[in-house]
Amino acid sequence: MKGKGVSMGTRCFTLSVTSSPTFEAGGGKRRPGSIRSKLRPSGRRGEGWTSKTGFPLFFSMAFLFWAAPAFADWTVISPPSVSANWELRSVHFASPQRGWAVGKDSVSRQGVLLQFLNGLWNPVNPPAVSPDWDLRSVHFTSDAEGWAVGRNSANRRGVLLHFQNGAWSSVAVPNVQSADWELNSVRFTSLTEGWAVGQDFQNGRGVALHHQNGVWTQISLPVVISSDWGLFGLHFPSATEGWAVGTDIINRKGVILHNLNGAWSPLALPDVSADWELLGVHFSPSDGGWAVGSNLTNREGVLLNHLEDDSWRAAAAPDISTDWELRGVHFTSATEGWAVGKDFANKRGVLLQHSPGGLWESASPPAVSADWELFGVHLIASDDGWAVGRQSDGINIKGVILRFAVPNISVSTAVINFRDVAIGAFSDRVVTVQNTGTGDLVIGVVTPPDLPFSIASEGCSGHTLPAGTFCRVTYRFFPVGEGAFTGTSSMPSNDPDQGLVTVTLNGTGTIGPPLFIDLVAPADGQGFTAC
Template sequence: MAILQQLEKLYLPRQKAIKKEEVFTMKKIVLFIILAVIVSPCFAASTWTEQTNYSVGANGFHDVFFLDSSTGFVCGSGTKILKTTDGGKTWTEKLTGDAANVLSGIYFPTAQKGYAIGYVGGSGAGLFYTTNNSGETWTVGTAPGTENLQDLMFTSADEGWVCAQGLEALNNVYYTQNGGIGGTGWTAVTVAANPETISFFGTYFLDFSNGWVVGALGSIYKTSNAGTDWTRQGADVTGQQLNDIFFIDSSKGWIVGDVGTILKTTNGGIGGTGWTAIFGISNEFYLRKVHFVSASVGWAVGYQNSDTPQPLILSTTNGGDTWTEVTTTLTTYFNSVYFPDQYSGYVVGGQTSGWINAPVIYKYQTDPTVTAKSPSARYQGWSGNITLTGTNFISGITVEVTKTGGSGVTASITRDSATQVTVAAVISATATTGDWTVKVYNIDGGTATTTFTINAPPTFTSVTRYHPTYGSVSWESQGTFNRLVTVEGTNFQTGAILTFTGGVTASATSLVSSTKVTANTWVPLAETTGYKSVTITNPDAGSATLANFYEVRADSGGPTFVTYEVTGAVVESSSIKLTAFPQIKVTLEDTTGLSIDTLNFSVYVPYPPAGADSYYYKFTNPTFTVLSTGSRVTKAQVTGYLKTFKNFADPTIAEVPIDGILTASSPKAMYFYAEDDGSTPSSTLYSSSVYFQSAGPAPISGTSNVALVGGGGTVKPGASQDIQFESKKDLTGKVVKIIYGGMNGFMANHDVPVRKVGGVFARAVEAASGTYIYKVEAKATDLFNHGLAVGIYRIAGFVDGEMLFNTKYVVIP
């Protein structure tokens, strides 16, 4: 009975006498947790640390409350109230009084207005204190009743509730609507009808009208009308003393008490199953306080009433369904717990074994983290903001930007939120280049680091392109397309971009070295002549400009488009429809000479604005047919198949089939472009409105989409010629029966294996229309393998009795 007697003498908050029959012995469960790092969704790289930066003598702490991650309060015996404004790094005493008196609870409904309650040592009469200046000074007020006040909860600056451990036949619950001022500041309410006398140790209110009180004999009472009526909840769940209650919202709540009691509700405690007991908690655990930071993560504290009593901390990460014990080397029993956020929390205690007063403040701390930064690099002479994204940035955070042996950087920091800070940096023009360390300091001592790179800005000396006659020049003609230019200077970076004034566009910038980059340019036909300024910009925003350096000259000379022809084109009223991947045949004329070796023949589709998301296709192996006479080629026909387009802004990405660019819903202008000496380009507008719409699959019979490959449609007796045709069917491994017919009737019957055509064009056709391209070898021989006589024949091919093609076949001498 020694423990019981000392408890009664000390009037410990939320603690009733422990009867011998209530103490259940069992093997102590030791759950080993490495305190240095607790791995959970919220508690990565976190530590528990005892704080010793205060002096209160032999006075224990009974409650803790924080306004935010920086400012908080503890209260306890000796009428003590301590305050911190730096996350527990330092504590300052704000109230002290009679050594026998105990402050058992503290609460701040606003940043300025706060309340503390307790009791007078020996008599058990209540104590009540108020502050209106954020706890800097405290004023004693009139306590309700004559009871030992245990817990409080305020829902506004002036409206609140307290509950008490009864020494008389009272129900021990009071409320105020004026902050407890004056003799009429408190109103007693009847929770349960007399003669039942219940001590209440915990209270929680969602608002002034809706709340709960919990206490002795498993008592849980709820009111929905500001205490006029009370309904008992969970009457059959437990008969143990209940010491505290906490709700994260109107539905989810938890209660803790003696003999391993933890209760949970997900419906506000309504109904016979509104509160459920959590099993697996040791009967030796006596829990005094519970606090949750989310619907999943919470903490409960108290002590373990074993042969050698020990302090107790339990944590949960699944809404209180299971709990884990956090072991500690401390010996002081814990009375209260409070987490201002998911990254930091405080546990306070007041007695050691034998119930000897011994204060303790135990802090849970998660260091801040930096998970992202923007920008990550800038250049000498830059000033601006660096945004750091991460976790656990608390009020009062500071920053330090350093580099060993470095100079030229100053910085300040602004906390935007717990997950973002802004570092205002000023980098001098002579600042040391390289990686700098950016270190942020929380006021509670937690730190996080990242790096920031300072580069030398680029310098710009020239922009040139190659001219076959004049060599390196810094001018271009109107209408030039896909021209390679070279930029020279210093401090260029991968990802640098080149821009021109006016409508000149550069793309595909490539870093050759830190002193050289290359890019492709396009000068629109309508671009104004004159000098253009050129700017190169690195990814770190460092840039250099050559003002009025690159000249655009008028278009002159160059090849002339005489005629052009596009297969599969249907001329409509205001547009041109391409029904198949076209063959483009142009006739060019240039009195200065044409050569297949220097001719650049392309098709391009400019999107407005000029140069943005433009597409082109450069024919790499066009057919070149000379049409002029004499030693100098002045007129020629150039033929190529248009299959796909390249993206001008990024030619490295995959080519796009033409029907992905020229669509019926969005027809585009299409140009033909030619230059024959690298300096005098020409272009002609094929149409301002071109789109692609397939004519459909190749017919089973007839002559559409059938071509004789090689020989121009003629063959000599006994020789072979490939027949190319299209089909929607997969003919892989099939044999085609080729039948020849002439003036004398049936001439031959050959079984020939079919060959599927590969290559970019065939794959593009297959992807666009699901049509395959095949070839078969047609040999000009009769049934006896003799060469066919000279003449015109009809040739047809069949697979499984179905005709695949039917075309003309000419045998020549």
């Protein structure tokens, strides 16, 4: 599997070379310990809102030691300059070429909009909403159209932004029967139909808005969870079925609502602990579903798996630290996905990978800053994704952007047949080495084959190939005797599941007439040949 998120350690290969013949989130009730719309109130857990490495090669007789990097797939992307205090909450890509991330600028007290285009992240001026507002979630149905939601703290209501015709605009929110409410997540199933969910602080319940044919309307939730609950995460794997997750503040447990053909209903939940909540949910295209959150009793992340009988079961969480949680999750298939959050004990982000083997494994996070965390994750493909969050150096706060990219080595041919070549003559063949993955491909030293084969020229050894680029190796067969010959040449790289590519060389030396090459005809008419 590409991009396995555990340490790859040191690989040893036998080389056979032969020649043979903090901001305010509303005025509702706050229970101690709740992440409260993914915005941690001060006082909880003592927090507050207030290379790629080199690849050394060791040669010893017939052994090649390739020291692979320990988890180099998530890399830190330098964020653009926004202000002295800003953060990112959500990220979404409609295509690999264009994406968006949203959050809050605490200096200007407005939402943050970052656009990824032409390989760079740049801020986009937000539309006018109010003197104090933020964004929590973004979703695009295509490169040309998308939505973002959040909270208008000045007017104590939700925020709806629409991207269309190359610009963002603020959309009037529908009449919600509350004087204090917000939106935390948005998801569209088509260009014209979508959902947004959040929390009604005045009435102590979740909020659900439905968009259809250009109009947003509030949908009554015919469920009574408790006198104080809200929704934080949303996902619709199809146009007729969706899921929303959140927290029952009164009973100190998670909430899962199921939408089938437009109607919402609650589901029974597994027994997790005496105090836990859910913050994110995602289903793969092939029906595998996961919900993530925080077990406040045991101070660890929550992982719930959706089963075929529509029930949910708690999955074992890996050992991260003494205090950590999960906020976002995304899957590309029923078995491949990532979850992100924060390790409070070590003041850094959490990256968990779910592999085809069915287990969640902790990936060593990259070095970002002395204090950082992750809130949202989006995968374009199993080898291409993004995660966003916030970081602090003790003085300033700014957004975090991580890129998940996996290199993939591809050679134009793994077997070269030089066929018959006359003794004393030579023949050259070119092998093109290309990076067909998404991350940088680092190539080690290309090992030459034994005579009568050799490397005539090459531009691959020790080079780094960005995604989509290539280099070439020219192999030469120069027989000095008659008979069949075979040799091999190896190319080590940081490809996670094909760290050593071997090219096999075949050729036959034959006795034949001299090979004449007419070089030049000088003025006196005398001819020169070479054989």
